[in-house]
Amino acid sequence: MTTLAADREIESLMALHPKGFDLSLDRISRLLERLGNPQDHLPPVIHIAGTNGKGSCAAFSRALLEAAGHLVHVHTSPHLVNWHERYRLAADGGGRLVDDDVFAETIARVAKANEGQTITVFEILTAVTFLLFSEHPAEAAIIEVGLGGRFDATNVIDRPAVSVIMPVSLDHEAYLGDRVELIAAEKAGIIKRGCPVVIGAQESDTALQVLIETAERLDCPTFVYGQDFLAFEENGRMVYQDEDGLMDLPPPRLPGRHQFANAAAAIAAVKAAGFEISHRAAEKAMATVAWPGRMQKLPQGRLTDLAPKGADIWLDGGHNPGAGIVVAEALAEQEEKNPRPLVLIAGMINTKDQAGYFRAFKGLVRHVYTVPVSLSEAGVPNDELAIRATEAGLSAEPVSSVASALMLLRDSWDGQPPRILIGGSLYLAGAVLAENGTAPI
Structure with a gap:
């Protein structure tokens, strides 16, 4: 269009x-x-x-x-x-x-x-x-x-x-x-x-x-x-x-x-x-029913091709503690049906309760990669966001982009293909869909 x-x-x-x-x-x-x-x-x-x-x-x-x-x-x-x-x-x-x-x-x-x-x-x-x-x-x-x-x-x-x-x-x-x-x-x-x-x-x-x-x-x-x-x-x-x-x-x-x-x-x-x-x-x-960017199975595209082979990749723009809870519950259901190690790639803006969002994933997520939110001037720096995730009890590290996180996973992953959630911001969700070449229609 x-x-x-x-x-x-x-x-x-x-x-x-x-x-x-x-x-x-x-x-x-x-x-x-x-x-x-x-x-x-x-x-x-x-x-x-x-x-x-x-x-x-x-x-x-x-x-x-x-x-x-x-x-x-x-x-x-x-x-x-x-x-x-x-x-x-x-x-x-x-x-x-x-x-x-x-x-x-x-x-x-x-x-x-x-x-x-x-x-x-x-x-x-x-x-x-x-x-x-x-x-x-x-x-x-x-x-x-x-x-x-x-x-x-x-x-x-x-x-x-x-x-x-x-x-x-x-x-x-x-x-x-x-x-x-x-x-x-x-x-x-x-x-x-x-x-x-x-x-x-x-x-x-x-x-x-x-x-x-x-x-x-x-x-x-x-x-x-x-x-x-x-x-x-x-x-x-x-x-x-x-x-x-x-x-x-x-x-x-x-x-x-x-x-x-x-x-x-x-x-x-x-x-x-x-x-x-x-x-x-x-x-x-x-x-x-369809609703892009909310617990959306990410379709094949330029970004998903960078992930570990066989990875199960989800995208969600939820950005507050309430959204974190329901997304974590949805992923826990997925875990019951088809167990896989879960990795979170997260970007957030500074008007949101970052630690509150991350706390919903305690005990569920193996590791968090924090990324900048390029489409918003209010994006939390990725190193600061990693600190918030750590304070919420998660293992976390900052990386430069979603693509970098996926490639890091691909190059270091060994074992069962992971389940990956990209989330924390609708701005991030939009950027991911655009970069993946799968904008809503």
Whole structure:
């Protein structure tokens, strides 16, 4: 895909406007009004917030709706390799990433409407989402929150078909607060009076209580994981249960036990949004769902060719302690089925709890290679990251790149081919996919 036109537009925005987040709805609301309030002209919206699992829920929701024959728009963030990944437009046979010319023209229109006013690039690109989704026909729109909820630029949708709150834990404390109940309150900001709410599996009872109390205060039909719906494994299958009964389904294509709960939240959300999902459609969705960069089996490419022969290589962009726990659990499941020595290649940015992420892998990982995160100015130096891994009880050493780590393994490895996890940052995941020549499509 040619990306030059859209990239040029975004680069010009980056030069004019501040990077990062400035949590407020005033600027985005003003801009959307100049554009004719496209957010008020969308198909039914599934709006998804949470600390972890948002992207997986979006992927499952898309798979379910498309398996049922619906035309679906999807907005997710951040992207891994190309900005276009954030905008999947509905199409017969399954959504497609936005065409570069259409994307560039829409960015230019939004930037012109902004008239040079102070605004963040994320807000402009969120306005692009609403304009694209309002101008192309679809039967549903899945929109993932960027950061938090209450003041996220996506939170200008007055009447979502359903608001979904996935697992809440500590992350982005500088913006959202340093206690889980404060973060839960920010995520709950996407809940709208009288609109259905689906609450995914929560690790914290405190967070769950905040979410339920908010939904009750706003008189929302509420569906809570573990109370109104759930999923469990039985005989190698996934069983989904709610008030309508049971669905016996194949296990989700996305690996890890946590994906059972993510899939269940998506089924509940799609149903709460008013769509019927047949058993056959749910079966197809579990078998076809895809979500790049999250416990993704890395396909053959330029990087994987550098690894020890027969190595089992996984990529995951999870970057906080909660993500570390579910990834470690997924790898422990792999270990039970097919034992192999596990090596971690990790890069992280300085706004994340590095030691907390590494602690999840104690007793599981044989060795850690720490690498720089070249795509982020906030990348932790690889020697400093190795210290954090050591403090978490792991054996670790810094190397210059993922390629160097793979070649070191190849040249020194003796015995059963290893299982390798490359993780710790979505920036790192994107760089790996690009270097491997396997960008999302």
